Amino acid sequence: MAVDADVVRLRRGDLNALSELITRYQNRLYRYLLRIVRQPAEAEDLFQQTWLRVIEKIRSFDASRNFDAWLFTLARNLAIDHLRRIRPESLDEPLANSWHSENVADRISSKDHTPLDHALAAERRTEISEAMAGLPMIYREVLTLRFEDDMKIEEIAQVTAVPVSTAKSRLRRSLEQLRDALGARYPGGTWQ
């Protein structure tokens, strides 16, 4: 695995490297935290805490290892501690006010051409994001890591601190639960 030059520079105390890393990971990290805690204000606070933790721990990080997995593990630990402290029930239960707060325009992909396509695509994404928000935390997490962050199963296992086989079965169960949730929410829809 190639050693990340910015990580090496950060270990040497180069603040510009930190700026580069924050810029590079900002969207992925914020999205991951938002998927876990579902509240933008909490995700923002955890985002900051994660980078402060990175500064604290960077010297103990082996630069030849996977920085992505390490960063997301730090974020995950902070998010879980936060949820345990603030809303322990939210580790398993869905929230009424879920994380999908984007407007319709945000949901429209450039690949959808006609207004009807736009509307249908937006509707499908609303449905899937609502159903996903209703899943327990461990399932939301594995879905976002696999489908949005495009992490490999081995990396997901590393971030979530479980064996690869567990990460795999968790991914399967999360998809099954998502499909069940879509079927229950939108009976007669195209998800079944």
Place this chain on the structure above:
Amino acid sequence: MNEHDKIRELLALAVANALTSAEEKQVAEHVRSCIACSNELEAWRPIASELRRLPTPQPSSWLVQATLARAEAKFTEQAEHDWNHRLLIIVVAFAWLLTIASWAVFHVVSGRFERLLGPQFSHTWISFAAFTALEWLAGGVAAVMLAIRQRGERRLA
């Protein structure tokens, strides 16, 4: 569990691209001859596709700026902490060196005190202990005063 059931369990993972190459091959071979599994696989595809196309929420620009500012402050604080830590190690090592070196001095000086105060006290040890305690007390007071001053400076900054 027969092969059909085993393959059916792998279909969700197939659309998530989470199968090993051997499992992928197994699934591909099975769905070619099993219409039920082929349909099931097709039913999974839109879910996987939409999951991949979910919009990414963007953090606000102030969040990145605020994070950088806090990180910079933390960086400075940590560098200062590390410097203090190194300094403390040097001071402690020096203090021990001084303490050990002072043993020889007290050994010479204590001979006179011993003759003046009587043989029942081991003045070599008492003097040595008193001097050591004084050294460490002075060091401790200096460290506390330094910490108070630094805290005050940090509050003002």
